[in-house]
Amino acid sequence: MKTTEVLVIGGGPAGLSAALEAASRGSQVTLVDSDLQLGGQLIKQTHKFFGSEDERAGTRGYKIGELLFKELEGLKDCIDVHVNTTVLGYYKEDGVVSLSRGEEDYFRIKPERIVMSTGAMERLIPFPKNDLPGVYGAGAVQTLMNVYGVTPGKRVLMIGAGNIGLIVSYQLMQAGVDVAAVVEFMPKIGGYWVHAAKIRRLGVPILLRHTIVEALGEDVVSGAVIQAVGDKGLEGDPVRIDCDIICLAVGLTPTAELLWQAGCDMQFVPELCGYVPRRDAHMRTSQSHIWVAGDAAGIEEASSAMVEGRLAGLGAARSLGHVKDSDYDAGLASYWQRLSHLRAGEVGEKIRSGLEKCSCDAWEV
Amino acid sequence: MTDKERLFNSGILVESRPGAEEPPLSLWETKKNGLVVIECPQRIPCNPCASSCPTGAIIPFDDINDTPRIDYEKCIGCAKCVAICPGLACFVIDLTAGGEGKAVIKLPHEMLPRPEKGEEVSCLNRQGEAVAAGTVVAVTEPLKDRTVVVHVEVPRALMRDIRAVKVVKK
Ligand SMILES: Cc1cc2nc3c(=O)[nH]c(=O)nc-3n(C[C@H](O)[C@H](O)[C@H](O)COP(=O)(O)OP(=O)(O)OC[C@H]3O[C@@H](n4cnc5c(N)ncnc54)[C@H](O)[C@@H]3O)c2cc1C
Ligand code: SF4
Ligand code: SF4
Numbered sequence: 001m002k003t004t005e006v007l008v009i010g011g012g013p014a015g016l017s018a019a020l021e022a023a024s025r026g027s028q029v030t031l032v033d034s035d036l037q038l039g040g041q042l043i044k045q046t047h048k049f050f051g052s053e054d055e056r057a058g059t060r061g062y063k064i065g066e067l068l069f070k071e072l073e074g075l076k077d078c079i080d081v082h083v084n085t086t087v088l089g090y091y092k093e094d095g096v097v098s099l100s101r102g103e104e105d106y107f108r109i110k111p112e113r114i115v116m117s118t119g120a121m122e123r124l125i126p127f128p129k130n131d132l133p134g135v136y137g138a139g140a141v142q143t144l145m146n147v148y149g150v151t152p153g154k155r156v157l158m159i160g161a162g163n164i165g166l167i168v169s170y171q172l173m174q175a176g177v178d179v180a181a182v183v184e185f186m187p188k189i190g191g192y193w194v195h196a197a198k199i200r201r202l203g204v205p206i207l208l209r210h211t212i213v214e215a216l217g218e219d220v221v222s223g224a225v226i227q228a229v230g231d232k233g234l235e236g237d238p239v240r241i242d243c244d245i246i247c248l249a250v251g252l253t254p255t256a257e258l259l260w261q262a263g264c265d266m267q268f269v270p271e272l273c274g275y276v277p278r279r280d281a282h283m284r285t286s287q288s289h290i291w292v293a294g295d296a297a298g299i300e301e302a303s304s305a306m307v308e309g310r311l312a313g314l315g316a317a318r319s320l321g322h323v324k325d326s327d328y329d330a331g332l333a334s335y336w337q338r339l340s341h342l343r344a345g346e347v348g349e350k351i352r353s354g355l356e357k358c359s360c361d362a363w364e365v
Numbered sequence: 366m367t368d369k370e371r372l373f374n375s376g377i378l379v380e381s382r383p384g385a386e387e388p389p390l391s392l393w394e395t396k397k398n399g400l401v402v403i404e405c406p407q408r409i410p411c412n413p414c415a416s417s418c419p420t421g422a423i424i425p426f427d428d429i430n431d432t433p434r435i436d437y438e439k440c441i442g443c444a445k446c447v448a449i450c451p452g453l454a455c456f457v458i459d460l461t462a463g464g465e466g467k468a469v470i471k472l473p474h475e476m477l478p479r480p481e482k483g484e485e486v487s488c489l490n491r492q493g494e495a496v497a498a499g500t501v502v503a504v505t506e507p508l509k510d511r512t513v514v515v516h517v518e519v520p521r522a523l524m525r526d527i528r529a530v531k532v533v534k535k
Contacts, residue, residue, distance in 0.1 A: 048451035048512075049446075050411040052429050058413035058449045174476060187366055188374040192454025193407040196376025201529040202476070203493025206375035208366075231369070345430030346408050 004080070006316045007097060007111035009087045009258065014294025014305035014312075015117035016068045021114070021313030023078035026322040030109065031079055032099060034086035039065040039070075040119055041295075042302055044142040046174070047167055048207020050192070051128060051342065055303040062146075064302070079170030090114075090261045095289075113316040114288050116259055116310060120252035120273075120295035125159070128214040130246075132222025138168045138249035145175050153245035158182040158223045159212050163191035165249030169199050172247075180243050181205045183226050212246065213238055221246055239242040252299045259296070262287050271354025278358045282315035282332070283308055286363060291315055298358075300351055304342050311335045377491045384432025387525075388440075397440030399459025399469065403433045404528075405452060414446040414455055437440045444471045444514050458524050462502075466520040469502060474513050478487040478532050480504055489518050497523050499530060513517040 008019045013035035019031040029154060035310050037043065045061020072079060081285035085101045097109045122137035124130065136152060138160075144150045156177055158169045161184035169179045179199065187208050189196045196206055209229050216223035224246050227238040264277040264285035276298045277285040283290050292311035294305035311332070318328045343351050369379050378385055384407070386399040389395075403414065404493040408430045415433060417512040422440035423433050443465050446455040450473065480486050480501045481533065488499040503516040 015454065048449075048510075050409060050451055052410070052412055053416045055413060058417070058451055071387075079375065176477070184375075189376060192452065193376055194405055194409070194454045197378070197404065197528075198453050200376040201489055201491050201493055202531075203489065208371060208375055278414050341429065342410060345410055345428060347410055 001096070002030075002107065002109045004028060004109060004111045005320055006030070006115065006313070007032070007098075007109055007114045008115045008117060008268065008313075010040065010117040010119055010294070010296070011035070011083070012039035012117060012119050013042050013048045013064070013068070014119070014296070014304045015040070015115065016072065016118055017306040017309030018291070018293055018313035018316070019079050020071050020075060020287075021310045023075045025314060025317035027078070027317045027320055029079045030082070030111070032085045032087060033062050034081045036040060036084050036357040038069065038081065041139075042068075044139075045302070046146050046171060049303065050202065051301075051303045054307075054338065055342065061302065062109070073240045087258060090258050092261070092263050102108060113291070113319060114262075115291045115293060115309070115312045115316055116262075116285075116296055117204035117292070117294045117305075117312070118255040118258060118296045120299055121250070123251045123253055124248060124284060125212075125250050127212050129217070130215060132215050132217050132221050133219070134217065134244055135246045136216055138164050138247055140264065141245070141247050141343055142168055142337050151175050151177050152247075153229070153243075154178060155243045156210070156245040157226070157241050157243040158247050158249060160184065160251070161189040161191060161196065161206055161208075162249060162251065163195060163249075164252075165192040166191040166195035166199060168247065168249060169204060170195070173199065173202055173204070177206045177245075180241050181207055181226075183210045184208050185209070185211050208311065215246055216240070220244070250296065253272060254296050254298060256296060259285065259290075259292065262290055264290060264292075267358045268353045269298065269357050271350045272300075272358070274299075276358055278360060280360050280362050282334070283312040284315055284363065288363065291318070298351070298354055301342070304339060304351075307335050307338050307342070378404050378406065386435075386497055388437045392437055393458075394460050396437075396440070396442065397461050398461075399457045399462070399471065400436060401440050401456050402456045403435065403446075403454055404409070404432055404456070405450075405454040408432055411451065413449045413451065414425060417445050417446060417449045418429070419443060435452055442471075444505075445507060447471055447473050447514050455488065460521065460524075463518040463521075466521050467518050468524045469516055469518050470524060470527060471514050471516050472529065473483060474515045474530065475511065476531075478511055480515050480517075480530060480532050484532070486515075486517060487533050488517065488523070488527040489529040489531055490523075490526040491528050493529070495531070496526055501530075
């Protein structure tokens with residue numbers, strides 16, 4: 001059976017950063033991702049990122065991915081990369097991980113340390129006919145457009161005015177697709193105001209206090225019915241919108257199955273959008289050889305996912321005896337400084353209060 | 366929810382507020398190359414406008430969540446902020462350029478097709494309504510990153526409304 005010092009599960013910004021950090025500190029790393037290419041969400045992000053210049057704000061997401069890939073190239077002797085490879089299960093009893101490459105090729109790995117950076121899954125909302133072809137998650141729409149260069153349809157109704165709904169609406173317009181409207185249940189957009197202004201001035205209505213009532217169509221989506229919502233539920237007349245795509249951008253939830261299987265202490269934290277593992281300041285879970293990073297640890301941003309990945313990679317490398325205490329302390333301090341910088345202010349408040357609920361200084365031994 | 370709130374809460378600027386203020390008119394009238402107009406009224410963790418401004422006209426932020434504050438005396442209208450801002454929230458408006466009754470707006474543009482110099486484009490207000498025709502006087506790509514800055518001559522009376530342009534298919 002294959003062995004490895006550090007197995008990193010998921011090659012998005014968090015997992016890539018974890019693998020790079022662990023390898024640059026002298027660990028022998030295996031990085032696996034179920035997708036055909038590494039990069040996770042990052043390769044789909046054609047918009048310029050926010051944040052500070054230290055975290056490469058003003059740079060398009062996929063360009064940040066390219067920088068990580070370049071770094072990976074430099075460390076390729078220490079990082080064994082497997083794409084198109086899904087981790088199927090983790091067997092707590094003997095610490096073995098089972099994987100499949102493609103559909104048929106099953107194998108096992110026995111790692112000494114694991115970093116779980118499996119990212120997030122999209123949420124769906126119930127409404128009649130939400131199973132018609134033409135109802136998409138925003139992630140799928142982004143993958144089609146920005147990875148494969150295929151437009152999903154001609155005219156889209158976007159559900160949800162968080163950053164994802166707003167950004168994907170803008171990207172749809174860049175791809176030449178009409179956006180009929182963005183529908184938002186709350187009395188205020190959830191995403192950044194500037195992202196909303198960007199699509200408003202191109203003529204896209206954002207309908208606050210509205211929701212989708214049903215999808216229309218026999219074999220495929222041919223429209224949708226939306227309606228205003230008030231304090232007592234639906235109000236006003238239902239309105240028919242012509243569209244061939246209904247795109248759901250109603251939130252993400254951490255992909256946590258493997259963490260559950262591994263027996264990590266889990267906790268439901270609404271601010272982090274679902275069940276997340278409890279972790280210490282080193283991003284280590286209650287299972288002493290398992291670390292977590294990125295959206296799997298709570299829905300946040302690529303910028304913070306990359307720093308969490310660094311922390312997890314550093315922690316795993318140290319636990320293997322590769323990192324001197326003084327180097328470790330310096331690394332820990334600098335990464336935490338970056339994280340607290342990213343999470344400062346109003347926008348970070350939700351994350352901060354969520355993290356308070358599931359963090360501990362150190363695990364009791 | 367008042368109408369004003371409904372508009373603002375859905376991404377439309379309805380009045381000036383911190384992070385979205387106008388330059389003083391007296392300086393604006395005479396400043397060659399124009400002055401920056403920023404519409405970024407929400408505190409968000411973002412600062413490339415300030416950190417890329419070559420003259421310090423966008424006053425360096427104490428906290429990354431600050432909304433931009435501007436020292437208009439220092440602004441040289443270079444439009445670097447226009448090109449880098451990930452929120453497409455920076456514009457430069459030049460009241461000294463263009464013909465009689467006109468102003469030139471330098472605005473960010475990321476849609477295809479790209480406007481071309483000399484072309485007549487449709488000018489859109491904050492709600493995407495076509496409110497005037499404008500003439501493209503220049504198109505630059507300062508950061509070579511596919512965000513272009515379109516310099517468009519518009520009726521001066523609409524300089525407070527026009528915030529985007531659209532290429533009209535012939
Ligand atoms: C439209 C949109 C706009 C965004 N804009 C910004 C922005 O401006 N700034 C910013 O900082 N962030 C932004 N983000 C957020 C950012 O993309 C995510 O927070 C970030 O990608 C999370 O990184 P991650 O590595 O944790 O997860 P992901 O990027 O989701 O990567 C997880 C990876 O794990 C793999 N995986 C999952 N399960 C398994 C398994 N069992 N076996 C093997 N592999 C597995 C997946 O294939 C995937 O590649 C945006 C996100 C979206 C959708
Ligand atoms: S136009 Fe140039 S000088 Fe003026 S604020 Fe923008 S970057 Fe600074
Ligand atoms: S770069 Fe743009 S979005 Fe970011 S703070 Fe400056 S004006 Fe606002």
